[in-house]
Amino acid sequence: MAERWDRERVLALAPDAPSQRTALSLASGRAWPATGAAAGADAVWGECRGSAAAPYRTVVDLSGPAYRCSCPSRKFPCKHVLALLLLWSEGSVPDDAAGPPDWAGSWLVARAERASRTPSAEQAEPKDPRAAARRAEQRETRVASGLAELDRWLGDQVRQGLAASQQAGYAHWDEIAARMVDAQAPGLAERLRALASVPHSGAGWDGRLLEEYALLHLLAVAYRRQAELPPPLRATVRSRIGFSLRQADVLAGGQPIRDHWQVLARRDLEQDRIRTRRTWLRGRKTGRDALLLSFAAAGQALDDSLAVGAETDADLVFYPGAVPLRAAVLARHDDSDGAGGGASGGAPLDAGPPDGGTIAGLLGGYAAALAADPWLDSWLAVVEIIPVRGPAPAVRGADGGSLPLHPGAGDCWPLFALSGGRPVTLAGEWTPRGLWPLTAWDEAGRAVPL
Amino acid sequence: MSEWQDLVTASLIGTERAEVPAPAVPGLPVRADAVPGDPAALLLDRAALLTVARRGGTLIRPAGSGFEAEPLPAAEPDPAPAVSPAAGGRLDRMLGGEHPDLLAEWLTAAVARSRRVPPRLLPALLDRVRRVSPSDPDLRRLSAEAGGARARWLARLNPDWTFVTALTESGDDTWRLGGKSQRRGYLAALRARDPAAARELITQSWAAAGPERVMFLSVLANQGLSLADEPLLEAALDERDAEVRGWAAHLLARLPGSALGQRMARRAAGCLRIDRGVHGARLIVTPPAGCDAAMRRDGVTSRRAGGPAEMDGRTHLLHEVLARTPLRTWTGQFGRTAEQILAVPSDAWAPVLFTGWSRAAMAQRDQDWMTALVDWALAGGPTGTLFGAETLRQLARRADPARCARETTARPAAEIPLPIRDAISVLRFRYDMLKELEL
Numbered sequence: 001m002a003e004r005w006d007r008e009r010v011l012a013l014a015p016d017a018p019s020q021r022t023a024l025s026l027a028s029g030r031a032w033p034a035t036g037a038a039a040g041a042d043a044v045w046g047e048c049r050g051s052a053a054a055p056y057r058t059v060v061d062l063s064g065p066a067y068r069c070s071c072p073s074r075k076f077p078c079k080h081v082l083a084l085l086l087l088w089s090e091g092s093v094p095d096d097a098a099g100p101p102d103w104a105g106s107w108l109v110a111r112a113e114r115a116s117r118t119p120s121a122e123q124a125e126p127k128d129p130r131a132a133a134r135r136a137e138q139r140e141t142r143v144a145s146g147l148a149e150l151d152r153w154l155g156d157q158v159r160q161g162l163a164a165s166q167q168a169g170y171a172h173w174d175e176i177a178a179r180m181v182d183a184q185a186p187g188l189a190e191r192l193r194a195l196a197s198v199p200h201s202g203a204g205w206d207g208r209l210l211e212e213y214a215l216l217h218l219l220a221v222a223y224r225r226q227a228e229l230p231p232p233l234r235a236t237v238r239s240r241i242g243f244s245l246r247q248a249d250v251l252a253g254g255q256p257i258r259d260h261w262q263v264l265a266r267r268d269l270e271q272d273r274i275r276t277r278r279t280w281l282r283g284r285k286t287g288r289d290a291l292l293l294s295f296a297a298a299g300q301a302l303d304d305s306l307a308v309g310a311e312t313d314a315d316l317v318f319y320p321g322a323v324p325l326r327a328a329v330l331a332r333h334d335d336s337d338g339a340g341g342g343a344s345g346g347a348p349l350d351a352g353p354p355d356g357g358t359i360a361g362l363l364g365g366y367a368a369a370l371a372a373d374p375w376l377d378s379w380l381a382v383v384e385i386i387p388v389r390g391p392a393p394a395v396r397g398a399d400g401g402s403l404p405l406h407p408g409a410g411d412c413w414p415l416f417a418l419s420g421g422r423p424v425t426l427a428g429e430w431t432p433r434g435l436w437p438l439t440a441w442d443e444a445g446r447a448v449p450l
Numbered sequence: 451m452s453e454w455q456d457l458v459t460a461s462l463i464g465t466e467r468a469e470v471p472a473p474a475v476p477g478l479p480v481r482a483d484a485v486p487g488d489p490a491a492l493l494l495d496r497a498a499l500l501t502v503a504r505r506g507g508t509l510i511r512p513a514g515s516g517f518e519a520e521p522l523p524a525a526e527p528d529p530a531p532a533v534s535p536a537a538g539g540r541l542d543r544m545l546g547g548e549h550p551d552l553l554a555e556w557l558t559a560a561v562a563r564s565r566r567v568p569p570r571l572l573p574a575l576l577d578r579v580r581r582v583s584p585s586d587p588d589l590r591r592l593s594a595e596a597g598g599a600r601a602r603w604l605a606r607l608n609p610d611w612t613f614v615t616a617l618t619e620s621g622d623d624t625w626r627l628g629g630k631s632q633r634r635g636y637l638a639a640l641r642a643r644d645p646a647a648a649r650e651l652i653t654q655s656w657a658a659a660g661p662e663r664v665m666f667l668s669v670l671a672n673q674g675l676s677l678a679d680e681p682l683l684e685a686a687l688d689e690r691d692a693e694v695r696g697w698a699a700h701l702l703a704r705l706p707g708s709a710l711g712q713r714m715a716r717r718a719a720g721c722l723r724i725d726r727g728v729h730g731a732r733l734i735v736t737p738p739a740g741c742d743a744a745m746r747r748d749g750v751t752s753r754r755a756g757g758p759a760e761m762d763g764r765t766h767l768l769h770e771v772l773a774r775t776p777l778r779t780w781t782g783q784f785g786r787t788a789e790q791i792l793a794v795p796s797d798a799w800a801p802v803l804f805t806g807w808s809r810a811a812m813a814q815r816d817q818d819w820m821t822a823l824v825d826w827a828l829a830g831g832p833t834g835t836l837f838g839a840e841t842l843r844q845l846a847r848r849a850d851p852a853r854c855a856r857e858t859t860a861r862p863a864a865e866i867p868l869p870i871r872d873a874i875s876v877l878r879f880r881y882d883m884l885k886e887l888e889l
Contacts, residue, residue: 161464
């Protein structure tokens with residue numbers, strides 16, 4: 001029998017905050033005249049009264065997890081799935097020894113059959129090193145011609161003038177992005193797709209679009225001349241284009257760095273049904289910053305093992321690059337009792353606030369990093385500041401200077417409420433458009449995600 | 451700065467028609483030798499250089515630069531401590547959609563213990579209260595009190611939240627000149643501070659108040675209701691406005707020592723008796739014969755005015771009378787506790803007795819009866835009717851969760867009816883909630 005999930009784990013599956021809210025309001029027995037859980041088959045099912053005459057039929061395969069619901073919602077998982085799992089997590093779904101009803105059972109059986117046919121992805125090791133080398137060579141050729149095409153496209157934009165891009169639809173960027181996907185340069189494709197919103201991002205859009213085009217051009221030139229680049233910078237260029245390293249290879253090949261890593265901030269982003277969690281760490285002894293990335297398809301939970309405000313004694317291995325920031329966890333040494341020795345992380349919560357730096361220190365560090373990696377556009381900020389309101393929300397250092405908050409971060413009211421006009425330690429991402437606030441520490445020294 | 455703007459302008463027009471400017475980057479020589487032939491590539495090269503230079507060279511906006519934001523005055527320190535982290539976490543969940551109807555209870559309990567809402571949750575709380583407060587004005591006062599100094603500080607920054615300070619900063623002018631909701635806020639604050647002064651103000655203003663009389667009575671209902679309010683309420687029973695009469699009767703029925711309560715007790719006394727037959731005690735029920743003018747004056751509604759569709763006329767009258775009768779009438783008449791009375795078999799009358807007594811227990815805030823009624827329902831006593839389910843839903847939100855059973859032993863888990871499952875989950879939620887607020 002599957003271990004019962006706690007409510008946090010269920011809520012983490014929600015595609016957005018409104019789904020969480022509606023699911024919570026639906027998670028009452030009144031909406032669910034019939035529910036059941038199969039002890040052996042790791043499945044939960046239920047019928048939910050909705051606006052339609054017939055109840056919605058919801059079934060969850062807990063081993064996936066995988067979901068199915070008869071409602072027309074396009075959210076995934078839908079509110080019914082979440083509500084059903086919430087009921088199950090609080091123990092309100094009775095075990096049903098008779099097994100699932102037919103409508104749930106047939107789907108579960110079909111899934112189980114499919115699963116037994118699909119070979120597991122782990123076995124996809126390259127079998128023939130010569131074939132692998134040939135594939136790698138083919139990819140280089142494709143990427144090279146793709147980048148040449150991109151550079152021509154960028155030249156065309158600037159030749160004809162960017163003024164036309166305000167009338168262009170998403171297709172304008174999707175088309176060139178799709179070509180980069182064909183050229184096996186997914187990093188470029190993602191960057192290009194994100195540009196479609198820039199012409200409608202308000203005053204200064206033209207400058208922001210030119211910045212992005214210029215940096216893409218720089219990347220194309222750098223790839224063309226990669227033989228001349230020092231190895232770390234070459235690694236940076238290749239990773240930004242989309243040559244990804246396998247985490248296992250990075251862990252096996254790199255030099256582990258052990259430290260007490262403070263988990264300072266976390267940001268979740270979603271693009272194309274893939275959710276990305278960016279977790280920022282800072283080493284107590286080394287003072288190094290590290291960025292952990294974890295990914296999940298829509299409907300799957302993101303890695304939740306490192307809570308903001310905690311500290312973990314761990315070996316990290318950094319991905320190669322001109323400014324090594326991205327890292328992976330090789331091993332954690334938090335098992336304080338020493339008896340278990342297992343993988344469970346018993347990190348002490350509430351490591352207390354980190355040492356907040358000055359705004360000048362933040363900008364100095366970013367400038368130095370930018371000199372090594374000109375494409376770097378997000379940098380861990382840990383500063384001692386007072387938030388100020390206006391003309392636009394900003395933060396003010398002890399020296400009287402101020403930095404803007406990122407316009408996309410909204411009003412940031414919780415940050416203001418926490419500060420009450422007094423200095424707070426703030427962690428966030430510094431970006432070219434401003435500081436994106438992520439974590440602040442309250443008077444008791446507890447980390448508060450913003 | 452202008453060098454970048456020149457590049458942007460050229461890129462907007464396009465290099466087919468515009469010259470490519472040659473910006474000077476401080477510290478970097480202009481490399482005339484490396485100029486490629488394509489002006490578009492040249493513009494992109496220069497833009498890349500300048501982009502990185504500008505990003506790396508972001509300066510602190512120095513004091514007095516015009517960009518600088520005014521520092522905010524610091525919030526005054528709040529002597530009251532914040533609630534425990536567990537209580538804060540639960541409030542966070544409630545604001546996220548879990549049992550939002552219990553928000554008022556959370557806030558009331560926090561205010562009673564002189565504890566504050568954690569500052570980080572204030573924006574979400576104030577937003578929610580602003581949205582729902584037209585239908586629940588008492589939430590404004592509660593959130594302002596539980597928010598303390600930090601909420602008042604925030605309210606000065608965001609015009610959406612001015613209700614927080616409007617409550618505390620209003621003077622006598624608010625009463626004379628303010629709109630209805632401001633006057634209500636003023637009266638509620640006065641009632642909380644000095645119940646007698648609020649009553650005096652209502653008495654003075656009554657004649658000229660017109661449609662605001664209902665608002666006056668709703669303020670009385672929320673705080674400090676006592677027998678001292680009885681003369682005012684008894685007089686209101688003869689008002690022309692049916693809504694005012696209804697409120698007055700409702701409030702008098704909440705006061706067990708009121709004359710209305712005694713009149714009801716006389717009407718009710720003949721309706722129930724305990725018969726000790728050979729098969730043990732039974733409750734024998736005789737509903738009132740009819741509804742006279744005196745009963746109508748005391749708020750008893752006739753059949754047509756609503757009520758559960760499944761009751762016939764006389765059953766409905768019994769239900770109305772029971773709901774307004776002081777509960778000590780029964781403990782006195784039978785010489786038994788609430789629990790013992792409910793244990794006497796009442797056969798088919800059980801659902802009516804359950805809803806009638808529950809309404810009385812909730813109105814009179816009688817925890818002994820509420821506890822006994824919840825326990826009776828969770829043990830499967832009064833068999834389920836739609837109306838009974840709604841009554842249990844309300845009881846589970848008002849009874850003291852520490853005293854009630856919070857589980858049912860009546861039958862296996864899979865067969866528990868939904869209303870009982872819901873009541874149990876609400877009682878457990880409130881039990882944990884109140885315990886966390888003690889921490």
